[in-house]
Amino acid sequence: MFRLSRRQLSLSLLAVLAACGAQPPRPQFKTYSGPPVTQIVVYKGQRRMHLLSGRTVLKSYDFGLGNQPVGHKQFDGDGKTPEGLYFVDRFNPRSRYHLSVGISYPNEHDRAYAAQFGRHPGGDIMFHGRGPEGNKLAPRNRDWTAGCITVTDEEIEDIYAMLSPGVPVMIYP
Numbered sequence: 001m002f003r004l005s006r007r008q009l010s011l012s013l014l015a016v017l018a019a020c021g022a023q024p025p026r027p028q029f030k031t032y033s034g035p036p037v038t039q040i041v042v043y044k045g046q047r048r049m050h051l052l053s054g055r056t057v058l059k060s061y062d063f064g065l066g067n068q069p070v071g072h073k074q075f076d077g078d079g080k081t082p083e084g085l086y087f088v089d090r091f092n093p094r095s096r097y098h099l100s101v102g103i104s105y106p107n108e109h110d111r112a113y114a115a116q117f118g119r120h121p122g123g124d125i126m127f128h129g130r131g132p133e134g135n136k137l138a139p140r141n142r143d144w145t146a147g148c149i150t151v152t153d154e155e156i157e158d159i160y161a162m163l164s165p166g167v168p169v170m171i172y173p
Contacts, residue, residue: 029160038168039170040168041172042172044081048063066081066143066148073105075120083173084109088163090102095131097156105125122147129150129155
């Protein structure tokens, strides 16, 4: 006859309990099955961003900028949003601003410029939603980030689904 030791019985019960335990909820992401986004064009002065496939505008969004919206980002903490050519380089599903999509700032030119002044160029520039913090700040101040481009939480869900790594991002003044 087969007998279980106390240890084997305890481990078996723990395995059964673990299998029955509640799993943490997984984030639900939107999906996108349309034409690929081949370029993002951002016009800071107009506060308008376009996601394009070739020459066709797929979606356009209004947005907020860094808390010092005029001019190109040069240094860490300057509150400015970069200008120039960058690329989508990362995705953060656990952003404190709902979701975020990173761009490749700083590039070599940005680093060299800051270095000649003995400064750091900053980094971590993203397209992101508002999250709880932004939902409090955005109604009073459209440009509230440290240099990122912000849209509503619902809009970043669409943007997050539509983009892929390597998509060029052209940011104009």
